[in-house]
Amino acid sequence: MEIALKRSILIPSNELYSPVAGFYDYGPVGKALKRKLEEYWRDFFLRKDGYFEIETVYVLPEVVLKASGHLSCFGDPVVGCTKCGKKFRADHLLEEKGKRCEGAKPEELNNKIKENNIRCPECGGPLGEVGWFNLMFKTNIGPIEGTTGYIRPETAQGIFLDFQRVFRSHGSKLPMGIAQIGKSFRNEISPRQGLVRLREFSQMELEYFFNPNSPTHPKFKRVEKEKFRIYSREEQKKGTDNCIELTAREAVERKIVPNEIMAYFMGREMQFYLKLGIPYDALRFRHMLPEETPHYSGGNIDLEVKTSVGWVEVIGNAYRTDYDLKSHSKSSGKDLSVSLEDGGKVMPHVVEPSFGVDRTILCMLEHCYRKGGDAERRDWEWFDFPAFLSPFEAAVLPLMKKDGLAEKATELADSLREKGFDVLYDETGSIGKRYARQDEIGTPYCITIDYDTLKEGTVTIRFRNDGKQTREKIDKLEEKLHSFIKGNVLCLP
Numbered sequence: 153m154e155i156a157l158k159r160s161i162l163i164p165s166n167e168l169y170s171p172v173a174g175f176y177d178y179g180p181v182g183k184a185l186k187r188k189l190e191e192y193w194r195d196f197f198l199r200k201d202g203y204f205e206i207e208t209v210y211v212l213p214e215v216v217l218k219a220s221g222h223l224s225c226f227g228d229p230v231v232g233c234t235k236c237g238k239k240f241r242a243d244h245l246l247e248e249k250g251k252r253c254e255g256a257k258p259e260e261l262n263n264k265i266k267e268n269n270i271r272c273p274e275c276g277g278p279l280g281e282v283g284w285f286n287l288m289f290k291t292n293i294g295p296i297e298g299t300t301g302y303i304r305p306e307t308a309q310g311i312f313l314d315f316q317r318v319f320r321s322h323g324s325k326l327p328m329g330i331a332q333i334g335k336s337f338r339n340e341i342s343p344r345q346g347l348v349r350l351r352e353f354s355q356m357e358l359e360y361f362f363n364p365n366s367p368t369h370p371k372f373k374r375v376e377k378e379k380f381r382i383y384s385r386e387e388q389k390k391g392t393d394n395c396i397e398l399t400a401r402e403a404v405e406r407k408i409v410p411n412e413i414m415a416y417f418m419g420r421e422m423q424f425y426l427k428l429g430i431p432y433d434a435l436r437f438r439h440m441l442p443e444e445t446p447h448y449s450g451g452n453i454d455l456e457v458k459t460s461v462g463w464v465e466v467i468g469n470a471y472r473t474d475y476d477l478k479s480h481s482k483s484s485g486k487d488l489s490v491s492l493e494d495g496g497k498v499m500p501h502v503v504e505p506s507f508g509v510d511r512t513i514l515c516m517l518e519h520c521y522r523k524g525g526d527a528e529r530r531d532w533e534w535f536d537f538p539a540f541l542s543p544f545e546a547a548v549l550p551l552m553k554k555d556g557l558a559e560k561a562t563e564l565a566d567s568l569r570e571k572g573f574d575v576l577y578d579e580t581g582s583i584g585k586r587y588a589r590q591d592e593i594g595t596p597y598c599i600t601i602d603y604d605t606l607k608e609g610t611v612t613i614r615f616r617n618d619g620k621q622t623r624e625k626i627d628k629l630e631e632k633l634h635s636f637i638k639g640n641v642l643c644l645p
């Protein structure tokens with residue numbers, strides 16, 4: 153976090169006043185990383201499988217969230233200190249004391265707090281009664297009183313609302329995948345841990361609509377041998393950290409995963425997170441406990457990443473069945489079932505992989521963080537991002553500002569930008585300091601313009617991961633950079 157703040161990868165929101173917990177801004181480097189992550193997701197999960205992306209509104213009228221169940225169910229138990237007035241998540245206070253309470257109702261939490269004599273963690277004062285707090289931000293649509301609206305707590309609802317139109321205008325055939333990347337808002341009671349629990353955050357959600365009579369995926373064969381670790385319900389109940397390793401096919405056969413469709417996405421998710429630079433051993437699928445699973449669900453499995461603050465959920469895989477479409481059909485009075493080719497009708501079922509963008513970035517920052525390296529370097533800190541996801545692909549650095557080197561370097565930076573590379577130009581400070589700054593934001597290639605550039609038309613390329621350099625002709629640079637990025641070449645070959 154220190155290096156992320158120092159290099160403005162992340163910026164605490166409203167810092168000029170007093171930062172409000174649960175909000176973070178992305179600086180230029182963080183935004184570039186986020187943009188590349190989202191673009192890679194789009195390519196990996198949507199474009200490659202022919203799924204559609206849409207963009208729906210943030211503000212939803214109350215009737216939508218009543219139908220979806222968010223108005224009555226989307227909340228957390230809250231308890232306040234009667235002395236200092238601070239508010240806390242009642243279940244978190246108990247969990248911090250090692251007491252299990254997944255799915256407990258406010259009355260049960262109340263009793264547990266009394267039994268265990270839990271007091272205010274801030275001032276030691278006595279706690280009041282446990283209440284229920286809805287996590288949605290409420291607003292008015294229209295002037296004065298207007299109609300009650302809420303800022304969306306997930307991007308998924310917009311997809312269900314638009315499903316019928318997209319379905320009809322794009323072939324009217326199941327299965328169909330519809331996705332959305334965008335912000336969601338949850339008024340968390342006491343957000344902590346930086347990017348883990350934000351009140352405003354980004355999601356990448358894919359809803360896969362299919363005929364419940366054929367819960368298969370046309371590409372399942374391609375990932376059936378993909379291996380992953382599963383943290384089973386039994387191991388969670390025992391309180392151990394043990395995982396079992398299964399292939400996607402075995403996970404379906406053992407009925408841990410409800411169907412091939414979810415197993416397909418789990419296999420793809422593994423491939424994706426490994427590409428981001430998260431090691432295999434830091435990834436596990438956690439089978440959600442029955443008390444954590446919504447009543448309508450056909451199965452929920454989270455992908456978790458090991459971090460310095462513990463295991464963090466980065467994806468929620470949910471078999472939402474026909475719950476959402478059915479609820480909106482009932483509430484709106486419009487039939488959302490679809491006609492099949494054989495003349496029958498069916499309410500599509502949905503498997504949803506829902507990705508947390510900010511949490512994924514946090515995991516990348518942690519797992520790509522390095523300190524030191526070769527002797528020359530050092531004690532400096534750097535990020536080992538994969539080349540194709542690095543916020544900036546290259547930096548162009550004139551050895552000196554004088555003798556036309558700066559002009560030549562500016563010209564080269566511009567020409568690389570013309571060719572589509574994300575390039576930084578830096579002429580400030582010693583060359584060593586500039587290398588260090590680029591390492592700190594994970595730039596894989598530093599291109600230095602020196603006196604030989606003017607004489608022979610060559611530049612040096614320095615590789616981030618070993619600090620070694622090679623000399624290349626300027627007219628070969630574009631081709632070289634493309635091949636280094638494509639092959640993720642991060643040391644001198």
Ligand SMILES: [Zn+2]
Binds near residue numbers: 234235273275276
């Ligand atoms: Zn207190």
